Structure formats: C-alpha cells, structure tokens
Amino acid sequence: MNTRSAPKIDVFSPIALDSLQLKNRLVMPPLTRSRAEPGNLPSSMAATYYSQRAGAGLIITEATQASAGGQGYIATPGIYSEAQVQAWTKVTDAVHQKGGVIFMQLWHVGRISHPDFRGGDLPVAPSAIAPRGVQTYTADGLKDIPTPRALETHEIPVIVEEFRQAARNAKIAGFDGIEVHGANGYLLDQFLEDGTNQRTDRYGGSIENRARLLLEVIAVTADVWGSDRVGVRLSPGGTFNDMCDRHPQETFGTVVKRLAALDLAYLHLIEPIQPQGEHPMPDLSVHFFRPLYPGTLIVAGGYNLARANAVLQAGLADMIAFGQSFLANPDLVERLQRGAPLNTPDPQTFYSGGANGYIDYPTLGEM
Template identity: 50%
Template sequence: MTSIFAPVRVGRYSLPNRLVMAPMTRSRAAFDGTPGELAADYYSQRAGLGLVVTEGTQPSDDGQGYLTTPGIYTPAHVAGWRKITSVVHEKGGHIFIQLMHVGRMSHPDNTPHHRQGVAPSAIAPGTGMFTAAGMQDIPTPRALTTEEVRQTVTDFRHAARSAIEAGADGIEIHGANAYLVQQFFAPSANTRTDEYGGSIENRARFAIEVLTAIAAEIGTDRTAVRLSPGTAMWGIDEGPEGPDLYRYLVAELDKLGLAYVHIMHQGNEALLADIRKLWRQPLILNRPGRPRDQIGADVASGLADLEAYGQMVLANPDFVVRLKTNAAMNEADPKTFYGGAAKGYIDYPVLSAKGDTSS
C-alpha cells in the first residue's frame, strides 16, 4: 500500500507527494487574457501539493469561452504566466498549465474577436453563457473545416511552446467537461463525414493529433491530458460506443508515453479499471465530491498513482499540512469562485506554527 504522501516520478519530475491541485476556472484574468496580478499569490500558496494544474487557459482567440479567463499564446500572456511559475518554483513546486479550447461553449461577447464559437459540427449545446450583459443563449457554432481542424492542432502546439517559455513544467490538455476535444468524441456534437467524424478512430483522431504535436514540440514527458469518460452535460452524449472510444484512445496515447493521464471519474468503475490496465504511465484520479476520509484510498489500492482535489485545495492553501496533521478544513465559498479580487481567492486562512489559523 502506497501512501498519498510518498514521492512519485511524473514525466521528467520527482514530486514530493501524490496530491494534485485540480484545474479550476477562476475568471480573474485581464480582458486580454493576461493572468491577474493576484494569480501568483494564489498558485504559490498551493505549491506544497505535488503538482499544481492551472485553470483552463485558452490556446487562441477561438479557444476562449468565458469572461476573463487567461490565455497562453501572446507575449503578454507569456510574461504574465512567468510571474506565476517563478514563484511556484521558488517554493519548490511544480506547475502544469492546462490548455483549454472550449469549442462551442463560447459566446461572441466574451472573445477578443467577437466571433461565434467553432466546433466539430454546427450544433448548439442548448445552454446559456454568462457575459458582461448577463446570461445569454450560446449561439450555434460554426463547423471547423478540415484545414481549420489542422490549424487548431497547430494553435495547441504554439500554446504549449508558449507555456514552456513562460516557465511551466508542462501542459495538460483539457479533453474533458464538454469542451472541444470531448466534442469531437461525442456523436451528439460531431456529425462530421471527414477523417475526424464517424468511427471511433476518427472521433479520437483530433485528440491524438493534438497530443502528438505537443509531445513533439515540448517532449512527451511534459505533455499530459485530462479526460472525463461518460460526462453528459451541455448536450454531450458519447453514446453506446463511448467506453470503447476511451479504451481505444488510452491505448493509443499509451504508445506516446505521456507524463500522465488525468481522469475525472464519472462512475463507470469497469471502464476505470480497464484504463488502469491500458495506461502504463502515472494515472491521476479525480473523484468530484470525494469525502476527506477517502483521500489516499485510490493511491493505497493501486487504482491511481496520484489523486486530484479541487474545492478543498481552493479553500485550504495548506492542504497537505492539514491532511498530515488531521486539522480541520476551511469550507469553500461558492459565491467567490468566479471573478472578483482577493476575497475567496488568496485570503483563505492557513494554519500557524501553533496549529491555529491565521489569514
């Protein structure tokens, strides 16, 4: 049985523990996508986890969906992220920037070019999007041409190189939560008739091409992916072939030797067990809503190599210390999850040397 506090090798890095900060959108960047001034404090406060994975970060203008999310494709973005990575490294931490292209989960009011979203097919998700003018229906996206799909792969590759130039230790592709990569997986969002639609192999092609291109650019040992098999939200339905698509995808990605696969688990235990068998590199497992008394159970059983946590880490910058000392946890405040300034971002209290809390 392996302890959650035991060191582990992930890609080219030796991590001090097996706890991961899950990616969480916080919507506190500047309107041009440059990370906000408080972001360095936010991430460095949590550098005690074995790995910090950042909020979803768009690789292009087309990749943005929400207000004030960060980008990593311009010199200003690189400079902003360098401030963050440098302070995380000063505290001995490791940080992967998550690249998130939202695809059809976008609204023209929220993007720099104010164009409609792009997607595998011109199918609206059937939900709303918060904008500066309030909630609005997400319009029907424009279907990417075959050449534009290939250009999007190039956009991801450029963003990955930019992340490394900004000092990131690696990147995680967001292939989960109904965003662009998963939109290609789902027949409900992908009715293409070219090489990116139809069969399991074709619907997995975009994800494989993105990860292959990035691995060639920055190294397989700095390239990772997050998946959420079975996610059914915002019009995503992977259909009866969904589990087999993930078995095929993971087996193909295993050949690349990526740094890790990060699974946001939706409850299919048989599929999770198959992924564990198919994937020979480190596996990060995130079970949303996992109770505190179950932290470390998946590592101990051998089902995962690392475990990722979101809201508990958001509310407890000293998450690792609190676990080790069995100290009480702060409760996360949902009212401050998105937007705003310091409140609910960098002001959660930490334990003092005496074991009480201080801000």
C-alpha cells in the same frame, strides 16, 4: 528471506514523473476562477494564489486559452500573447521559489462560447449542434449559446498549430509541462464523442477519426515538450455542457489504449458521477481504465483522504486530484497530514473576481 512488507503508498508518498520528482501524490487540478485581467492576462494575484498552494505534489493551472478564438467565458486567461507569457512567468517563478511543480492546462472551448468573445462570429465545433440548456458568462451577464458553425476540414490544422504555439509559449513562461484539456465538453471532447460529432470527413465517424484531433494536438505539444511532459485530461461519461456518447466504454477505452502507447507524463481522468435511476451508466471508473493504462494515472472526482489512500493502495491510480479542497485550503497538504479541519469553500466567490475567496483563505497558522 526478507519478510518485511513494502511500505504502504499514500497521498504523502513521493512519486516521479520521469525526471520530475514530486514530493507527494496530491494534485491541485484545473480550477477556473474568472479573475483574468484585460488582455486575458492571468490575475496580478495569480502568483500569490498558486504559490500559496505549492505544497501540492503537482499544480495544474486553470484552463488557459491556446488562442484568442478558444475563449468561452469572461475573465479567463490565455497563453497566446507576449504579455500573457510575461504575466505567467511571474506565476511559475513564484511557485518554483516555494519548491512547487506546475503544469499549464491548454484549452479551446469550441461550441461553449458566444459571438461576444469572437468579434461577432459564431463559435466553432465539429458539427452544428447547439448545447441544450447551456449558457456562458459574458461581459453583459449570462447569455444563451447559439448553434455553432461546423469547422471546415482545412481549418482544423490551424487549431492544431495554435496548440503547438501555446505549448511553446508555456515553455517560455517557465512551466514544467502542459496538460491537454480533452474533457468537460470542450472542443477536443466535442470531436471525440459521437453526440457532438456528426462529421463525415477524416475527423468524424469511427472512433479513430473522432480521436484524430486530440491525438494531433498531443503530437504537436509533445514535439515541443517531449511526451514525458505532456498530460491529458479526459472525462469519460461526463454530461457537463450537454455531452453524450452512445458507447462510452468503447470510445474512451480505445482512446486510453492509444494514449498508453505514447509515454505521456500522465493521464488525468474525471470519474463520472453515477446517475440514479433504472439505466445505470457502464463502468467508467478507474476500475475499468487501470488495466488499459499502465502509466501514471491521476484520478479526480470528489475524493477525500480515506478514499484517495484506498485507491492508491489498491494500485488503481497513482495520484489524486483534490479540487475545491485546494481552492479553499492553501495549506491542504499540512492539514491532511495533521488531521486538521478544512476550510469550507465559498461558492459565491468561485468566479466573483477580487481577492475575496481567492487568496484570503486562512492557513492553520492564521486561524
């Protein structure tokens, strides 16, 4: 009898996403950097930025507009024009030359926008509900977000088709797959959660109806890529952008069970921060979702190396996202392997533009 135990899985263990072989389980998640150039082109420095971080098992780009109407912040890139496709091709080429794997995250911000980005038109949303206390960065600085216009039912298929075309464009640009952004209070999340969706048509009311747009977007992007190259990001219980749902376990539990049947590349969950106080949030961690989702599960939420390895070894997740750590450490994988100290992220440069705080964080060899 073979009494040798199986080797322990850790963040440095390889993993396969169907036919994609990933060299480790460390994920660089989407990180908005607000450095897009005129025409919403990815920065001319983006190829350097992403290829510096090609040691990650998987890179997921900053959130990228599937259409011109999906923009909500200044200097964020798109994937709806030929020029944008050509610019992104330089990024994918650079990452692949370094042996990296890169997915593009596709988004539409919905109500988290401003008429400045929409030719004077109001932002659109499932319902005409303004996000309380939320502002957005425009060319003229921070501005309050107005009450959005509720989408007409006949307008929604247009948005679905914009995601389909964006998925095609991402494929032309050489990406290895795409991630559908269903998190953080943007359009697909706004339809999903009952705090922002008060519709009475086929896109509102029941959980199945509120999830319809998300599932339609997944279906059309999977038509382009195959479901095994489509990931989905969700943020159950997240409150960013004034989000709420009365029954988050039921809502997100139902959605995750639906996703489990789709043979996706992965499900990417942002674990909520548990609030302090007398009304604790229901469990929306991987402990709740793992039994519902047997496929590849990525988890994000302030992980360090020890906590990441503990979650992997417990079988609660398959890959771990390290956000600001990848932002500030282009050689994060090597640093973690060697137990070396990490660079400290500089929040003042997260969205400041330019090379500073973008491509100039030193590697171990440069210190």
